Amino acid sequence: MSGKTKICGLIGNPVEHSFSPFIHNTISEKLGIDMVYGTFCVKDDLETAVKGGYELGIQGFNVTVPHKQNVINALAKVDDIAGMIGAVNTLVRVDGGYKGYNTDIIGFVRELDDAGIDICANTFFIIGAGGAARAIAYILAYSKAKDIYMYNRTKEKALDIQEHIYSNLGVKIHVVDTPYVEGLTDYVAVQTTSVGLSPKVDEMPVTDERFYDAAKCGVDIIYNPFETAFMKQFAKRGKSSYNGLAMLLYQAVAAYELWNGCEVDSVVVKETYDLLRKKLGL
Structure with missing residues (x-):
């Protein structure tokens, strides 16, 4: 990790169970992209947490329960489809705040x-x-x-x-x-x-x-x-x-591509899924 490392993470409550850090950090390692991903337990005051993340220079977030709807109020922009759905699970840093997407x-x-x-x-x-x-x-x-x-x-x-x-x-x-x-x-x-x-x-x-x-x-x-x-x-x-393991992986890949402006090829997706199953002892 360096001063140029992109930081992304998951906000929600609870987040301790999540395999999202494993997925994103595995993809970064395989693609050689300088990004790290962690978890942030946010129980209340969601808007303050999102604003704080922006001020700290965090590139993006995934959003999980119970914040997928309420987080919209904290965003600078919302993707058209996510706006029609009325729920957001991915935040991407833009000028003045974050833009919300739905990769679920x-x-x-x-x-x-x-x-x-x-x-x-x-x-x-x-x-x-x-x-x-x-x-x-x-x-x-x-x-x-x-x-x-x-x-x-x-x-x-x-x-x-x-x-x-x-x-x-x-x-x-x-x-x-x-x-x-x-x-x-x-x-x-x-x-x-x-x-x-x-x-x-x-x-x-x-x-x-x-x-x-x-x-x-x-x-x-x-x-x-x-x-x-x-x-x-x-x-x-x-x-x-x-x-929901495959759904988790596929929505994560879509979010990763939004944050990094890249395409995660099918080989990396398959390798990440296999490693995830191995981590679960399957």
């Missing part, structure tokens, strides 16, 4: 592609209504998913997303009162909350067995633990499930 949508779409899940051919059932759920609902609606359902314990948050997407895309998503909807089957269940995140690995956002019985497969954006309690519900039924 890139990560999610690429993960579905890897899993062979065709958005247009499937119905999706989203659990949660935070920043990640907002981005995922938007890209599913934009990509013309067959149908989209959403359940959140606080229904008002889901209704806000429903209204936001309808006003921007003219697509109606179904906000439901319970995670089990009679007659609805063969959907891709997408878990977007932090429930089940390490160390509370035995927790599930949905306990109704019928929800898992009716689903086609499951996607959990959590990646630590590698197999969540949510995913185990699909495994015991002989159904496929996918964690």
Whole structure:
């Protein structure tokens, strides 16, 4: 590290579990780019933290729970797509502050592609209504998913997303009162909350067995633990499930390219993913 080293990092709460530093620092090492990446636990006063990062010369941030929506108020500019989504997960230094982007949508779409899940051919059932759920609902609606359902314990948050997407895309998503909807089957269940995140690995956002019985497969954006309690519900039924590790990697690559004005080639992406799996003992 020198006086010319770019500094980037993750802001959110919690951040101790994150593998983002490993991903970004591995990519920097492989590409020979002078950048280091760390974590910054920000519980409150988000705008002060973002302003402080800018004054300290930090090149960019990733943003995780619970700040993906509120961080917009602290930015100098917002990318058009991120603005339409209403959630940001990547900040890039510009004159006068940071510009916000959403690379979660890139990560999610690429993960579905890897899993062979065709958005247009499937119905999706989203659990949660935070920043990640907002981005995922938007890209599913934009990509013309067959149908989209959403359940959140606080229904008002889901209704806000429903209204936001309808006003921007003219697509109606179904906000439901319970995670089990009679007659609805063969959907891709997408878990977007932090429930089940390490160390509370035995927790599930949905306990109704019928929800898992009716689903086609499951996607959990959590990646630590590698197999969540949510995913185990699909495994015991002989159904496929996918964690958020690939999504994390792909959104990180997109953010890295924004910060450094470069392209991370597929070989480096594959090598980084393999090292990440090795780190997890897989």
